[in-house]
Amino acid sequence: MNxxxxxxxxxxxxxxxxxxRIAGELLEHCNTEEIWRSDTGRSPQNFSEPSYGGFCRxxxxRDxxxxxxxxxxxxxxxxxxxILHIEYSAIDxxxxxxxxxxxMPAAYRRDWLEVAADEIRHFGMLREILRSLGYDYGDFPVHRGLFDAAVHTASDALERMAVIPRHYEATGLDVNPQIVRKLLPHRSRPEVARLLEALEIIYREEIEHVRKGDRWFRYLCERRGLEPAATFRRILRRYALDKKERRINVEARKSAGFSCPELRELGAERCEE
Structure with a gap:
């Protein structure tokens, strides 16, 4: 197995x-260096279409x-x-x-295989809820924004860590409580109660995912002699992601590795060290 x-x-x-299955097997053999030898002469392939393209419109x-x-x-x-579509995209x-x-080091490999396993579990929870409502994944149209972000950052691990976990997943931490608040008036419905439970699990585990992205972003900054906060701002500007966020989830982002000066730069009104 390679x-x-x-x-x-x-x-x-x-x-x-x-x-x-593949994520589980690779996690089990994550420390077996022989399976990670890229000696076939094949470099990583660039994918032109997302893997959900065959069953999602x-x-x-805006549509x-x-x-x-x-x-x-x-x-x-x-x-x-x-939300299910975001979790599926996060698996890939x-x-x-x-x-x-x-x-990247072996610890990086384990971190992101663990994240993949978490995202697969999140996908499964949400898909069960969707099916209980009489629908399935692919029944509504989707966008390919996260796939395109991955394509744009395919040549640089530093940019990938900045754009995906430190920007998009951190934005998910901002949005999750807002969705919960809108759902609470409907929590007497069994499907909503199950969704609220799933969102709580996802929220807790996504903090750890963002923390892993922060860890490897800072690791790469240190290796390249770069100042993390300034580098993050530069990458956000490059991808036109540098707008001020209106509702920063300060406590969640702090738990995931963001500093107060950085959060204030991103738009947080208050942040205490």
């Missing part, structure tokens, strides 16, 4: 069960169904589907972080 060949197989496949973000009216079954399903992002950046 770990990188297995990851490529998982990244090309739209089968979550195959991704789960991809549209411009997505609006996430509102959570009192209706369809409205709730649209919300669950949008975590696997790609291992597949693509082969010069």
């Amino acid at each position: 770990g990188y060949d297995e990851l490529e197989k998982a990244l090309r496949s739209g089968n979550p069960d195959l991704k789960e 991809i549209v411009n973000p 997505l169904p609006r996430r509102r009216n959570f009192a209706s079954t369809e409205g709730l399903a649209v919300l669950v589907h949008s 992002l975590a696997m790609d972080a291992v597949y693509r950046f082969r010069e």
